[in-house]
Each structure stands twice: as structure tokens, then as C-alpha cells.
Amino acid sequence: xxxxxxxxxxxxxxxxxxxxxxxxxxxxxxxxxxxxxxxxxxxxxxxxxxxxxxxxxxxxxxxxxxxxxxxxxxxxxxxxxxxxxxxxxxxxxxxxxxxxxxxxxxxxxxxxxxxxxxxxxxxxxxxxxxxxxxxxxxxxxxxxxxxxxxxxxxxxxxxxxxxxxxxxxxxxxxxxxxxxxxxxxxxxxxxxxxxxxxxxxxxxxxxxxx
Amino acid sequence: xxxxxxxxxxxxxxxxxxxxxxxxxxxxxxxxxxxxxxxxxxxxxxxxxxxxxxxxxxxxxxxxxxxxxxxxxxxxxxxxxxxxxxxxxxxxxxxxxxxxxxxxxxxxxxxxxxxxxxxxxxxxxxxxxxxxxxxxxxxxxxxxxxxxxxxxxxxxxxxxxxxxxxxxxxxxxxxxxxxxxxxxxxxxxxxxxxxxxxxxxxxxxxxxxxxxxxxxxxxxxxxxxxxxxxxxxxxxxxxxxxxxxxxxxxxxxxxxxxx
Numbered sequence: 001x002x003x004x005x006x007x008x009x010x011x012x013x014x015x016x017x018x019x020x021x022x023x024x025x026x027x028x029x030x031x032x033x034x035x036x037x038x039x040x041x042x043x044x045x046x047x048x049x050x051x052x053x054x055x056x057x058x059x060x061x062x063x064x065x066x067x068x069x070x071x072x073x074x075x076x077x078x079x080x081x082x083x084x085x086x087x088x089x090x091x092x093x094x095x096x097x098x099x100x101x102x103x104x105x106x107x108x109x110x111x112x113x114x115x116x117x118x119x120x121x122x123x124x125x126x127x128x129x130x131x132x133x134x135x136x137x138x139x140x141x142x143x144x145x146x147x148x149x150x151x152x153x154x155x156x157x158x159x160x161x162x163x164x165x166x167x168x169x170x171x172x173x174x175x176x177x178x179x180x181x182x183x184x185x186x187x188x189x190x191x192x193x194x195x196x197x198x199x200x201x202x203x204x205x206x207x208x209x210x
Numbered sequence: 211x212x213x214x215x216x217x218x219x220x221x222x223x224x225x226x227x228x229x230x231x232x233x234x235x236x237x238x239x240x241x242x243x244x245x246x247x248x249x250x251x252x253x254x255x256x257x258x259x260x261x262x263x264x265x266x267x268x269x270x271x272x273x274x275x276x277x278x279x280x281x282x283x284x285x286x287x288x289x290x291x292x293x294x295x296x297x298x299x300x301x302x303x304x305x306x307x308x309x310x311x312x313x314x315x316x317x318x319x320x321x322x323x324x325x326x327x328x329x330x331x332x333x334x335x336x337x338x339x340x341x342x343x344x345x346x347x348x349x350x351x352x353x354x355x356x357x358x359x360x361x362x363x364x365x366x367x368x369x370x371x372x373x374x375x376x377x378x379x380x381x382x383x384x385x386x387x388x389x390x391x392x393x394x395x396x397x398x399x400x401x402x403x404x405x406x407x408x409x410x411x412x413x414x415x416x417x418x419x420x421x422x423x424x425x426x427x428x429x430x431x432x433x434x435x436x437x438x439x440x441x442x443x444x445x446x447x448x449x450x451x452x453x454x455x456x457x458x459x460x461x462x463x464x465x466x467x468x469x
Contacts, residue, residue, distance in 0.1 A: 071392065071434045078393025078433035080326055084228070084241055085294035085319045090443035091391065098436065165437040171459025174452050 001067040002166035004060035009163065009189060011057060012155075016196040022135060022209055029132045065106070072099060094161035094190075101154045108151040139204035148201045156194030163189045222248035223314040227262065229274055230321045235331050241319070251310035255298060256281060256288060258309055275333040281305040283446065286381030289388065290334055291321040296385035296444035303383060303446045323388035327395075327430045340430040341382050341398065347426035348419035349402040351411045364410050374408035377401045379447040389444035392433035397441035399423050400453030403460050417464035420457065 021032045039049040088096070115121050115138070120128040123144060124137040138144050163186035164173070173179045203209045225246045232239025246262050253261070256278050263273035279287035283306040292298035298307045312318065320334065328336040366374075380401035387395045403420055406412030412419075428434075435454060442451045 071436060075392040075394075075433040078326055078431055079324050081324050083291060083294060083321055083324055084230075085291075085321070087294035088440070089295065089389070090439035095436070095438045096391075161437075168437045168451070168455050169435075169458055171455050171457075171462050173455040174459060176450060176452065179450075179452055179455070 001064060001071070002169035004064040004067070005162050005166045007056065007060040008064070009159065009193075011053070012193050012197075016193060019197060019200050022132065022200050023203070026132045029135075030130065033131045065102075068099065068102060092161060094157040095165075097154075097157050098161055101158050104154050105151065105158060108147075108154070111147075112151075135200065136204055136210060139201040142205065145201040145205045149198060152194040152198050155197070156190040159193060160186045160190040162186070222250055223309065223312065223316070225249055225258075225312065225315075226317040228317065228319040229334070230330075231274070231333055232322075232330050233272075233332065235329055235337075239330065239333075241321075249309050251308065251312075253309045254281070254305055255290075255292070255307040255309065256305050275331075275335050277335050278305055284381060286383040289323055289336075289383045289385055291319075291323065291388055293319055296323070296388045297383075297446050301446060301448060303381075306446075323384050325384070325387045325393045325432070327393070327432050328384060328387065336384070338382070338384050340432070341384065341395070343430065344395070344399065344423055344426045345382075345402070348415065348422035349406070351406060351409075351415065353411065366409060370408040374405050377408075377449055377453055378405040380405070380445075380449050381447060383446065385444045385446060386441035386449075387432065389440040390433065390435075391438055391440060392436055394435045394441075395427055395430075395432045396435035396454045396457060397445065397449055397451075399427055400455075400457040401449045404453040404456045407456065407460060416460065417467050417469045420460040421464050421469045424457075424461065 018032055018036070021029045036050055037047045041048075044052075094101075116131075116134065120134060122128045122134055122137050123141055126137045127133045139148070164179075164182040165186075167173050167182040167185070168179075173182045200209070227244045227246055228241045229244060230239055231242045244262060246258070246265070249258055249261070256276070259274060259276055266273045276290065277287050279285045281288070283303040286303075288304040289297060290304045292304070292307070297304045299311050300307050322328075322330050322334045323336045323338075325336075327340040328338050331337050378401075380398065382398060384395075384398070386397035387393060390397075402423065406419065407416055437451070437454070439451055442449060
């Protein structure tokens with residue numbers, strides 16, 4: 001759970017860097033998308049790096065989801081009679097929404113892949129072979145921006161608990177100070193990633209990127 | 211004491227108690243409602259239940275079964291879910307909780323620890339032998355009996371002694387399991403792992419201890435930890451969450467050693 005989660009955090013940071021290239025303009029963004037495929041040539045075949053990343057992410061996803069399912073099943077079996085009254089004293093909104101939020105993210109990722117990778121759906125009916133144009137056309141629509149912002153809220157919540165939880169699972173938070181630092185790291189990563197990704201759709205919607 | 215509290219002590223509080231009643235381990239149970247008047251704020255929570263039981267006895271009804279032993283907060287025997295909080299609203303054991311923490315007219319829901327690894331035996335009593343079996347699986351050190359060795363023959367650094375002592379205050383009451391949304395006993399095991407792992411005498415069995423205790427924990431049907439933190443908030447002895455990190459660190463080390 002922890003290791004696969006950290007792989008996702010690493011991927012999101014790289015993904016976010018690529019997205020922010022949109023501010024460098026049409027050509028720079030499309031060149032970056034092209035370079036992702038030619039990266040490592042001729043040592044790697046065309047698209048080789050992307051396939052290495054994809055296989056790693058799929059392996060991490062299988063590990064992450066199967067651990068989550070196992071933990072959920074164990075939790076269900078550990079308390080078959082529920083409390084009539086139960087208060088939350090220490091849990092955060094993010095820790096309480098890990099399971100449903102994770103499922104929501106899974107569904108979002110499928111949609112996101114259909115939208116930008118597998119299907120390249122341009123909701124305005126425009127060009128689909130121009131990554132920059134696809135981004136600008138998509139996020140010119142308010143409801144599309146809304147879907148992505150909702151997903152980013154879910155990402156932020158998931159990372160807020162997930163980051164500190166991963167560090168705790170790896171045994172790196174053995175003192176009160178280390179614990180508060182890990183929780184701070186969770187907040188920073190959540191805000192950084194959710195905020196960084198949100199810049200692109202919002203900038204398109206408000207006409208900063210066109 | 212303020213005038214209003216004195217007044218309250220004279221007249222006593224009126225409480226509505228919703229208490230889980232279950233005749234035995236195999237029967238199903240449900241919440242029963244009782245009215246209790248003249249509750250002194252100076253009573254402990256268990257004394258309040260004693261008063262209720264005296265009334266039930268006088269009426270020829272079956273008294274409410276609940277666990278208690280030392281009634282001074284050091285044995286870990288008592289433990290009730292009170293209004294959704296393990297051991298109630300104060301950071302202490304149920305026996306050290308007093309009725310001054312409640313107000314006149316309060317409705318108090320009292321349930322047993324809910325964990326399938328702690329089956330309900332009757333009413334509010336649960337069977338916590340699962341904890342004993344976890345301790346038997348590795349929560350010990352092996353030393354020869356006989357006369358006590360010279361105290362200074364094994365040096366213990368002050369920081370290690372302090373941390374070991376702080377987590378050794380775990381009384382195994384099970385509040386961590388009761389409060390955990392996953393029904394995990396990680397805080398309990400973490401406390402034992404940290405306590406023995408900080409001391410020189412605990413090193414010989416350090417790797418096997420964490421592996422065996424966790425194996426027994428899972429076999430008993432406790433859930434897995436997802437670092438929510440409800441356990442540490444419920445712990446009457448304020449065992450901190452870092453013991454779970456220590457547990458994971460010791461497990462990682464044991465795995466690297468091929469356990």
C-alpha cells in the first residue's frame with residue numbers, strides 16, 4: 001500500500017510538470033508530448049519509456065487496490081456488530097474518505113484515460129491529434145473543468161492522509177516530531193499536486209491559456 | 211465547589227441509560243433503556259452502574275454484567291463504550307471516569323467493546339483472551355529464574371528507559387481495538403514491541419517477537435491498521451501513534467533478516 005502509493009505520488013509530480021508546460025505555449029507542450037515518446041531513443045524503442053511507466057503504474061495499481069480490498073474485507077470481518085453510537089475523535093475527513101475516495105479516483109482515471117489517451121475525445125468536435133488543442137478545447141467547457149476539479153479535490157484528500165500513512169507504514173515516524181513532519185508533508189504534497197494540476201483547467205477556462 | 215454543583219449533589223442527576231443487554235455469548239442482544247435518579251456527580255461511572263444494579267436487584271431483575279477489578283485505573287479490566295467513546299469523554303479508564311463529566315438529563319449509551327476478536331460473553335463483558343494469546347506468542351523476554359542480577363550489570367540509556375516505561379503503561383484494556391474503525395490491535399502490539407525493543411533484554415527475540423505477535427494478531431481476526439489515529443485518542447494511558455511506526459520498522463528489519 002505504502003510503496004505503491006509513493007510510486008503514484010512520484011508519477012503525479014512528473015505528470016504535473018508535463019501539464020504545466022501548457023504555459024510555455026502550443027509548440028513547447030506538443031514537443032514535450034512528442035519527446036515523451038522519443039525519450040531514450042535509440043536505446044529504447046519509440047514510446048519505450050511510456051510503456052515502462054505504464055507497466056510500473058499498472059503493477060502499483062494492482063498492489064494498491066488488492067491491499068485496499070484486503071484491508072476493507074478484514075475491517076468488515078473484525079467488527080460485524082456495529083456501534084449504536086460511535087464518535088470520531090482523531091480521524092480526519094481525508095482518512096475517513098480513503099476507501100470511497102479511492103474508488104472515485106479509480107473511476108476518474110478510467111474516464112481520464114478515455115478522454116486524453118485511449119479515446120482522445122474532443123468534446124467540441126475539434127482536432128484530436130493536437131494535444132495542446134485537445135486541452136484547450138476540453139477545458140473551455142465549464143462542466144469539464146468541474147469534473148477535473150472534483151477529481152483533484154479527491155486526489156488532495158487521498159494524498160493528505162496517504163502520504164503520512166505511507167511514511168508511518170514504512171516505519172519512518174518513530175517520534176512525535178517525525179509524525180508531525182510526516183503530516184505536514186501530507187498537507188504540502190496534497191496542496192501542491194491538487195493545486196498544480198488545477199492551474200491548467202482553470203487557466204484555460206479563464207482565458208489565460210488559449 | 212460552586213453553588214450550583216452543591217445543589218446538584220444534593221438533588222442528584224437524572225440520567226437516561228441505554229445499555230446493551232445480552233444474556234450470553236450465543237444469544238442476540240439489544241439496547242435497553244433505564245432511568246436512574248439521584249446520581250451524585252462524585253460517583254465513579256462504575257459506582258453509578260452499581261447503584262443501577264442495586265435497583266435492578268431490588269426489583270428482581272437481572273443486574274447488568276460489566277467488567278471491573280482494581281477500580282484505580284491500573285489493571286485494564288474495565289472498559290465500556292460510553293456515548294461512542296472508549297472509556298467515555300475523559301482520557302482515563304472507565305473506573306476513573308466520574309459522573310461530574312456528565313450533566314443532569316443526559317442520555318448515556320453504554321455498549322461493550324465491538325470486536326469479533328473480543329466476543330461478548332454477557333451484557334457489557336467481553337472475552338479479551340485474544341490479547342493473552344498475542345502476548346504468549348511473543349510479548350515476553352526469556353530469562354533464567356533465580357536471584358536477581360546486579361542492577362548495573364546491564365546498562366540502559368536514560369532515553370530508552372524512559373520510552374520503554376512510557377509505553378509499558380499499556381494495561382491491555384482493548385480501548386484501541388474498540389475505537390479503531392478497522393478493529394485493529396496495532397497500538398497494543400506496538401506498545402509491547404516498543405517496550406521490550408527499547409531494552410537490552412528484549413533484543414534476543416526482537417525479530418521473532420514482531421513476526422509472531424503480528425501473525426497471532428491476524429489469526430485472531432483483528433483488522434489491519436490504516437493509520438487513522440482513533441486508537442491513540444482513545445488510549446487511557448496516552449500511548450502515542452509512533453509505536454505503530456516502531457512496529458512497522460521492527461517488522462521491516464525482521465523481514466530484511468529473513469524472518
